[in-house]
Structure formats: structure tokens, C-alpha cells
Amino acid sequence: MFTFDPYSPVVDADPFPFYKVLRDDHPCFWSPEAQMWILSRYADIVSAGQDWQTYSSARGNLMTELPGRAGATLGTTDPPRHDRLRGLIQHAFMKRNLESLAGPIREIAQATAAPLRDQARFDFIDEFSSKFTVRVLFAALGLPLGDEQTVRDKAVLMVQSDPLTRAKAPQHIAAYQWMQDYAAQVIAQRRAEPKNDLISHFSMAEIDGDRLDEREVLLTTTTLIMAGIESLGGFMSMFALNLADHREAREAVVADPALLGEAVEESLRFNTSAQRFKRCLRRDVTLHGQTMREGDFVCLAYGSGNRDERQFPNPDVYDIRRKPRGHLGFGGGVHACLGTSIARLSVKIAFEELHRVVPAYRRVQEQLAWMPSSTFRSPLRLELAQQ
16 A cells, blocks of 8 residues: 655655655545645645645644744744745845855855865765855854854754654754754844844844844744755755766756756756645645645645646656746745745855866765655765766
8 A cells, every 4th residue: 555654764765756656646645654645746736835824834834843933934934924024034135135145155165166176086965065055154144153063963953853753853852952042142142243144134124113023033043044054955965966867967067057057947846855845724625535624734745746747748857958947946835935046046156166176976876875854855975976
């Protein structure tokens, strides 16, 4: 009998055959392991993401939620509160102009890539993507230098879950508490001495006299650290994996860096690190012959929607010239990712500089170990060899 367990290491290793069965035979599937419904078709996921009145985020959006987040962050609130938070946070992003970050991002990419020039083999995650994403995040947010490795380790722990208990283990919750304490200290410093960084702008963002309160600033900062490190770092590792496994695509973007933008969009469709997020029903919904009840949790399987042949022809083919408009790599609806512009810019610059130093590479590991997370999917290590 078919089942789908988003906590299973087997699913982590290769979810796409499971997604295919879900889309074709069980498009509205109750997972006893996850205790929630799974929506796997592109049209259903898009519809649910737009219908926040029915599919609410207010009880959390991570498949396994961290304590205290639900109903208090941009991703875990619904309009009108969500619109207020988004407006204030966008105001802070506008203050920290993207153009002012492009130069520092390129300098970080160059400095991170340079040591790889003479290495026959290297771990892309440990030696490039994790260092790059943390340094970019620290520059954008204005975090104090010296804490990079600890902050990254805690952020990675925060998004993990225990595959046996299907819950956050004590070390995951402890990492989240550490991150909140750390963020609180930085916020206090920025309130006393504002700078041109996102945390300062969060603290001071104001629209018609409305400002983020202390808890909103704290949780926004904590969430951005988590998302900035894991979402951006995870996507970079998936992008590198795609290019390492598809030689023609890699050679094309190395020969013509202008293609990197299109390759990024196809990778977000083909192998997004943001695989699954949840919602909670505010009313009964009947879909594909199944009745989902008010109060039930629903998983929006973005990774499956991105491989739905009803939306994308030949979805299992990695084609950097596809132009996959409407992909779900950054989510969708009112809760679409706020950091898409800085993510796209960062990845494009990072791979431009990486390819100047390492233009040809291939994957060394035949079997990859995957991060234990019911929400995100990325390898723990990615060993590459120069060709």
C-alpha cells in the first residue's frame, strides 16, 4: 500500500517518484505519518497558496514548527496582520538598497572562491556555499563578525527535525532559543547605535506611525537568519548539484554567464530546497473526492508542483533554456518569499565568481547524505572534483 512520509530518509534521498504517484493517483492524500493532507499538483498548490482565508498560515508554516513562531512572523500570519508586517519589512529592505549590496557580495564571492583554485577536490558546502551565505547574511543584516560558524550551525539545526519522533528534538529547540538570545543582543546594540543594515532598519521601520514591536523585530531577525542561511545555502548546493550532474548546462553557463539567471530559475523549479510547507484549514474542503476538515493541517508540496507535467512539459528534464514562469521555488501567494531579489542576485554573483576559479567540476559522491528536515531538502556534503 502506498504511503508518503515527509520525515523519511528515503523520501529525502529522492522524493520525486513519490510525488509522481501522489499527483497521478492520490492528489489529495492523507499521510498518517505526518498527520496531514498532502497536495501535490501544481494547480491545487497555487490555488491553496492564494486562498489564505481557507488555507491559513497562522498555526505555523514549517512542517514541524518551532515553539513561539506560529502567528508571530511574516510566514506564519495571514492578512491583515501579514500585510502590515510585510509592508514594514519591505520598507526596511528598500532602505537597505540591493545595489549597495552587489559590490560587497561580489567581494565575498571572490574571497570565498579564491582558495578553491588549486584544490583538486573540495566540499562545495563546507568550503564555499556555507561560508559565502553566512558572510552575505552578516553583511546585509549587520551581524558582528566572529560569530559566523556558530550562527550557521545553530541555523542549520533549527530547520532540522528528528525522523524517528517526527518532531523537533531538544537540540533543535535549544538552537532556536540560542538564536533568539543572540538576535536580541544585536537588536539592542543597533537600537543604541543604528547603522545602514537590515536590523537597524527593522528596528526603525515606520509607516504612518506604525512600527514593528520588540517581539516582531526579534522574530523577523531570527527567521531571516534561519532562512538566509538554510534557504540560500540549501539552494546554492542544489544548484551546484544540478550543474555538476548536467555537464552541458554547466559548460553553457560558464561560456555565457548571462545564462546564469535562466539556469537559476530552472534549478528553483527542478530541484528547489524549499520542498514542503504547511497550512491549516479554516473550513471543510472537498478536493479530488476527499473531504479535508476544518482544523486539519495541509502540506503544500512545492517540490512536487514544480515537477507536475500538467504545468511543465518534460518536468524531469533539466533545461536551463526552459524559462519556467510561475515555478514554486520561492513559494507563492501572499506568502511568497520576500528575499527573492537578494537570493537571485547572490546566487548569480556567487557562481560567476566560482566559475572564474573552477570552471569545470563533477560530483564525486555517488550517494548523498541529506539533511533530516521535513520542510527543506539539501545535501549535508557535496564533494566536487575539478576536471
